[in-house]
Amino acid sequence: MDKIRVVGARLHNLKDLNVEIPKKKMILITGVSGSGKSSLAFDIIFDEGMNRYLQSIGFPPKFEDEKPFDLIEGLSPTVAVEQRTTRVFNPRSTVGTKTRLYNLLRMLYATEGKLICPICKEPVNQNLECDICGMVVDRLEIKHFSFNEPSGMCLACKGRGYQMHLTEDLIVQDYNRNLIQITKAGSPVFGDQIRFVEQLPKFYDFDINTPYKDLPENIKQIFLYGSGKILPFDWDSKTFTGILERVFEGIIPHIKRALTESKSVYRRDKIHKNFMSLKKCAECEGYKINEQARSVKIGDKHIGELAKMPIDQLISFLKELKKNNIKTIQGKNMSELVIKGLRSMRGVGLSYINLNRPLPTLSGGELQRLSLMTHLDAGIDSLIYILDEPSMSLHEREKDSLIELLKKLKDLGNTIIIVEHDKRFIEIADEIIDIGPGAGKNGGELVFQGTIDELKNVSNSYTGQFLNGKLSLPDKPENLKKFIDKSTNFLTIKNAKTNNLKNIEIKIPLGMMVGVAGVSGSGKSSLILDTLVPLLQPFFKRGAVKATNKNNDNGEEENGDELLEYSGMISGWEFLDEVIVVSQKPISRVKTSTPASYIGIWDKIRNKFAKLAESKKRKYTAGHFSYNSDKGRCLSCKGTGEQDLKISFLSSFNIVCKECHGLRYRPEILEVKYKNCSISDVLNLTVSEAAKLFASDASISNILQILEDIGMGYITLGQPSPTLSGGEAQRVKLAKELGRARKTKSLYILDEPTVGLSFYDAIKLMDLLDQLVREGNSVVIIEHDPEILSYVDFIIELGPEGGPKGGEIIATGTPQEIIANTKSVTGKYLK
Numbered sequence: 001m002d003k004i005r006v007v008g009a010r011l012h013n014l015k016d017l018n019v020e021i022p023k024k025k026m027i028l029i030t031g032v033s034g035s036g037k038s039s040l041a042f043d044i045i046f047d048e049g050m051n052r053y054l055q056s057i058g059f060p061p062k063f064e065d066e067k068p069f070d071l072i073e074g075l076s077p078t079v080a081v082e083q084r085t086t087r088v089f090n091p092r093s094t095v096g097t098k099t100r101l102y103n104l105l106r107m108l109y110a111t112e113g114k115l116i117c118p119i120c121k122e123p124v125n126q127n128l129e130c131d132i133c134g135m136v137v138d139r140l141e142i143k144h145f146s147f148n149e150p151s152g153m154c155l156a157c158k159g160r161g162y163q164m165h166l167t168e169d170l171i172v173q174d175y176n177r178n179l180i181q182i183t184k185a186g187s188p189v190f191g192d193q194i195r196f197v198e199q200l201p202k203f204y205d206f207d208i209n210t211p212y213k214d215l216p217e218n219i220k221q222i223f224l225y226g227s228g229k230i231l232p233f234d235w236d237s238k239t240f241t242g243i244l245e246r247v248f249e250g251i252i253p254h255i256k257r258a259l260t261e262s263k264s265v266y267r268r269d270k271i272h273k274n275f276m277s278l279k280k281c282a283e284c285e286g287y288k289i290n291e292q293a294r295s296v297k298i299g300d301k302h303i304g305e306l307a308k309m310p311i312d313q314l315i316s317f318l319k320e321l322k323k324n325n326i327k328t329i330q331g332k333n334m335s336e337l338v339i340k341g342l343r344s345m346r347g348v349g350l351s352y353i354n355l356n357r358p359l360p361t362l363s364g365g366e367l368q369r370l371s372l373m374t375h376l377d378a379g380i381d382s383l384i385y386i387l388d389e390p391s392m393s394l395h396e397r398e399k400d401s402l403i404e405l406l407k408k409l410k411d412l413g414n415t416i417i418i419v420e421h422d423k424r425f426i427e428i429a430d431e432i433i434d435i436g437p438g439a440g441k442n443g444g445e446l447v448f449q450g451t452i453d454e455l456k457n458v459s460n461s462y463t464g465q466f467l468n469g470k471l472s473l474p475d476k477p478e479n480l481k482k483f484i485d486k487s488t489n490f491l492t493i494k495n496a497k498t499n500n501l502k503n504i505e506i507k508i509p510l511g512m513m514v515g516v517a518g519v520s521g522s523g524k525s526s527l528i529l530d531t532l533v534p535l536l537q538p539f540f541k542r543g544a545v546k547a548t549n550k551n552n553d554n555g556e557e558e559n560g561d562e563l564l565e566y567s568g569m570i571s572g573w574e575f576l577d578e579v580i581v582v583s584q585k586p587i588s589r590v591k592t593s594t595p596a597s598y599i600g601i602w603d604k605i606r607n608k609f610a611k612l613a614e615s616k617k618r619k620y621t622a623g624h625f626s627y628n629s630d631k632g633r634c635l636s637c638k639g640t641g642e643q644d645l646k647i648s649f650l651s652s653f654n655i656v657c658k659e660c661h662g663l664r665y666r667p668e669i670l671e672v673k674y675k676n677c678s679i680s681d682v683l684n685l686t687v688s689e690a691a692k693l694f695a696s697d698a699s700i701s702n703i704l705q706i707l708e709d710i711g712m713g714y715i716t717l718g719q720p721s722p723t724l725s726g727g728e729a730q731r732v733k734l735a736k737e738l739g740r741a742r743k744t745k746s747l748y749i750l751d752e753p754t755v756g757l758s759f760y761d762a763i764k765l766m767d768l769l770d771q772l773v774r775e776g777n778s779v780v781i782i783e784h785d786p787e788i789l790s791y792v793d794f795i796i797e798l799g800p801e802g803g804p805k806g807g808e809i810i811a812t813g814t815p816q817e818i819i820a821n822t823k824s825v826t827g828k829y830l831k
């Protein structure tokens with residue numbers, strides 16, 4: 001068949017949708033957030049294509065109570081390149097291990113590497129014998145160059161490239177506190193040192209109430225590292241009263257001892273999370289591999305040095321190697337394969353990263369393009385590729401190369417289905433499918449199918465209105481525009497050299513919306529997330545700035561960060577009351593985490609159910625309405641609503657729980673109703689529906705209304721958090737922050753907040769961020785979208801290129817000033 005025919009698609013909010021999709025074309029599916037685009041592309045077409053392919057090669061069929069469609073014809077094997085699936089990885093995975101290019105380098109070094117005599121430190125001859133001392137050296141195997149195996153990893157850091165260190169910043173947290181306040185805040189880790197700390201002024205000349213920042217340097221050193229001499233402390237306890245003579249241990253030695261001696265997993269966990277930071281491993285200098293692996297070189301470089309080179313630089317190095325240093329046919333073939341893979345990475349706009357870059361540090365867009373690259377290299381035809389917002393994290397200038405690659409993939413004879421909002425991608429599609437017209441229950445219909453020119457004339461399509469110019473960000477009235485004047489305060493960063501930053505200085509104006517722009521890898525995240533955020537952290541109370549290497553209480557995992565050491569100095573922090581960082585990192589990787597539990601309303605909802613007359617009659621508590629408690633959850637599926645059916649060692653799939661039919665609870669619990677809704681019904685409500693149900697309770701409805709206002713009304717309260725995209729996770733975090741009592745003079749830092757939003761929803765988000773500015777706050781957003789950058793008050797642009805060729809401030813000013821700046825790469829795309 002020359003088309004994919006879908007009849008009666010009814011999953012999630014799809015309303016018995018019928019559609020015919022031509023094959024070997026580039027098809028773009030668009031619509032507002034939550035309209036049903038992903039349900040059609042991924043949950044219907046991809047899932048069914050994958051299931052049929054697996055069945056054809058011998059896997060057991062997937063059993064479902066009811067098919068989510070009536071008929072699908074014309075399917076080929078499907079490949080999904082999706083934000084959520086590309087985020088499933090081992091924290092130790094790197095770009096090199098993901099693409100297999102590091103494995104090829106290991107093979108190259110095992111084949112071609114020059115061995116060094118461990119005694120004389122001189123190269124051995126072809127017979128593996130040292131000409132000086134006669135020692136015979138064994139040729140290293142592929143495993144000896146792996147940082148994930150004991151035979152190759154640096155044992156000091158266990159192949160991570162970094163070690164955990166206690167730091168003054170994390171111990172002190174708030175430099176305005178005095179020593180007693182700092183020590184008490186360290187409970188349960190070092191709070192037990194309070195009786196020693198409060199007596200230190202007896203032995204040293206200082207006031208215990210003095211803020212830490214104003215203490216003499218020698219007092220800070222004694223507090224952190226100990227007295228070094230015996231001191232007579234007054235002591236009164238059940239076992240001893242009198243003078244206790246002992247050395248004051250110091251907070252850092254005390255914590256180190258607790259790490260080695262404490263049997264409390266909780267205490268050790270608190271130390272790692274709250275008081276330790278990552279530092280480059282001194283043994284391997286961050287290369288992850290041991291001395292033996294580092295001693296083997298090709299072209300005077302060991303494998304760790306190659307893995308740290310930006311892709312462009314590595315391509316040049318390997319091309320030169322192939323000419324002069326590679327002797328065997330196998331070696332030449334291996335180096336050619338590596339170069340080919342690296343060129344593909346460059347082709348998808350990733351020339352600025354390196355092979356040792358940990359996968360958890362990549363954005364959703366970077367991960368997706370990395371996954372796309374591996375498919376492009378395969379050169380297979382007649383497949384159906386389904387992509388989820390490939391434009392994500394790309395600068396306007398970089399979209400051309402990705403578009404060309406997608407065209408090549410289509411020209412091979414493949415079908416390309418793209419879920420996207422970006423205008424550039426809409427323009428290059430052979431056919432556009434618009435789902436909507438609205439989100440949630442107001443979506444799920446085929447609004448339009450055809451060409452871009454036809455779509456511009458469809459009045460009930462938000463996409464059509466966006467394309468014909470009727471839907472756009474409003475021009476700010478002159479009285480609401482923010483300009484730098486004599487009253488403007490600044491955050492000033494000096495000597496910033498983090499990652500690829502070139503010792504830069506920048507003044508960030510406060511009290512306005514600031515956009516940080518630049519091509520991929522130009523230094524935007526290095527400046528804001530990896531320099532500004534950690535520099536601000538010591539000046540604010542614990543938790544106000546979310547540190548990038550911690551696990552917070554909501555299960556948010558941010559492990560594997562590449563940033564080991566930041567640089568620079570900061571001033572102007574005193575103009576702020578708090579700093580709130582809203583990243584795209586997953587809310588949680590745990591299936592039982594949901595938007596409702598994360599934003600803090602789930603406990604309130606359960607308490608509301610527990611107060612109902614029927615609950616009191618049955619003596620039900622809030623615990624009976626928790627799917628994590630045996631009091632009320634279905635015992636068969638443990639409250640998950642599904643069961644894991646194992647077919648074989650390698651094959652299993654989830655089926656709806658036969659006991660509770662996916663409702664998670666025991667039948668008697670579901671008999672208790674709030675306004676005709678059971679607790680399971682509430683989990684299945686969208687944010688918009690729940691806001692109406694709980695309209696009379698402001699503590700619940702207020703934060704739901706914020707989610708609604710930023711275009712998240714379509715998600716359900718019980719959706720598992722790991723299934724949220726990066727952009728969705730970020731907006732849920734933002735809603736949580738906006739839902740609590742707000743201070744003025746707050747600084748909000750957001751990383752591409754419009755990712756995953758249609759322009760209709762982006763307008764609502766920008767209006768909300770504008771409201772924050774009007775209230776006296778500051779907003780800094782890392783952004784690529786030219787429409788959004790045209791709307792902000794002030795732009796800081798980094799560049800001119802990515803990686804080593806970036807890291808400089810190339811333009812600053814209002815959008816109009818950026819347009820007029822000839823050095824700007826972004827200016828020509830602004831309106």
